[in-house]
Amino acid sequence: MSVAALPDPVTPEAVKAVRRFNRFFTRRIGVLEPYLGSELSLTDVRVLYELAHRPGIVARDLMHDLGLDAGYLSRILKRFEAAGWLTRAPSPGDGRQSLLTLTEAGHAFFAPLQQKSRDEAATLLQPLNAAHRAQLVDAMARVEALLEGAASSRRDIVLRDPVPGDIGWVVQQHAEVYWREYGWTSDFEALVAGIAADFIRKFQPAWEKCWIAELDGERVGAVFVVRKSATTAQLRMLILAPQARGLGLGARLTDECIAFARAKGYRKIALWTNSCLTAARAIYAKRGFRLVKSEPYEGFGQQLVGETWELKL
Numbered sequence: 001m002s003v004a005a006l007p008d009p010v011t012p013e014a015v016k017a018v019r020r021f022n023r024f025f026t027r028r029i030g031v032l033e034p035y036l037g038s039e040l041s042l043t044d045v046r047v048l049y050e051l052a053h054r055p056g057i058v059a060r061d062l063m064h065d066l067g068l069d070a071g072y073l074s075r076i077l078k079r080f081e082a083a084g085w086l087t088r089a090p091s092p093g094d095g096r097q098s099l100l101t102l103t104e105a106g107h108a109f110f111a112p113l114q115q116k117s118r119d120e121a122a123t124l125l126q127p128l129n130a131a132h133r134a135q136l137v138d139a140m141a142r143v144e145a146l147l148e149g150a151a152s153s154r155r156d157i158v159l160r161d162p163v164p165g166d167i168g169w170v171v172q173q174h175a176e177v178y179w180r181e182y183g184w185t186s187d188f189e190a191l192v193a194g195i196a197a198d199f200i201r202k203f204q205p206a207w208e209k210c211w212i213a214e215l216d217g218e219r220v221g222a223v224f225v226v227r228k229s230a231t232t233a234q235l236r237m238l239i240l241a242p243q244a245r246g247l248g249l250g251a252r253l254t255d256e257c258i259a260f261a262r263a264k265g266y267r268k269i270a271l272w273t274n275s276c277l278t279a280a281r282a283i284y285a286k287r288g289f290r291l292v293k294s295e296p297y298e299g300f301g302q303q304l305v306g307e308t309w310e311l312k313l
Contacts, residue, residue, distance in 0.1 A: 145246030
């Protein structure tokens, strides 16, 4: 009979490190003070957030998703209702539950809090350069993935062919992610839109491929292989939404491209990237891609270093 391995014991040093980080971060984001300058607690604002973004939710789901005690949540909802921020309607599926929806007054109260939260997050990131912001965002995604543990490995990841609307989503994701994390201008969006349009107009199904990655039914990533020549495939537009990082999905998409190129008889697969994209470069290097050309240039509002990588198949 096999015996399951026991988990490694948690060291006192690791416990101290977690507690130290908690003290540091709660101080930096201001949760020890009146939250977002309002009279509400952090929990109050979290409940408001869910109500604002999930109209018609029932209390049972709020309690489950936020990990709140039923009595505690009930008191919060009664306060919101007394303030005129919340309405209840009978649930057609369960007469014991009420559908909870913010009123116009509730949305009016919440809107400035949401904007203040965005502003404070931007202020926290402002002192960092684009590369350090990207590292921080990646590190936070990694922390989430690690703490989710086994639950993350059971999440439903699907790679599928694109359908109408997917290519537009790819362009949008590139524009939003690279503007938010690296400060790139709309010139980059125009470049990606042109590449995406060419892929649709000139698509060669025998030699080219696109994968759309879904996580729990939501689009979170994409990658393309296009025919550069009779012997060379090109990997293009690898993108992952922040919530999909740390799950090995970028590596999986890259592996699909390599396998496809080999199966089609290409002798080489090439790609163009930038030196600041450290996570992507690490994926390529681990799979045997070699940096064959590096050239500084000015583009997308930044001083960048473009790189060409190749892998012999």
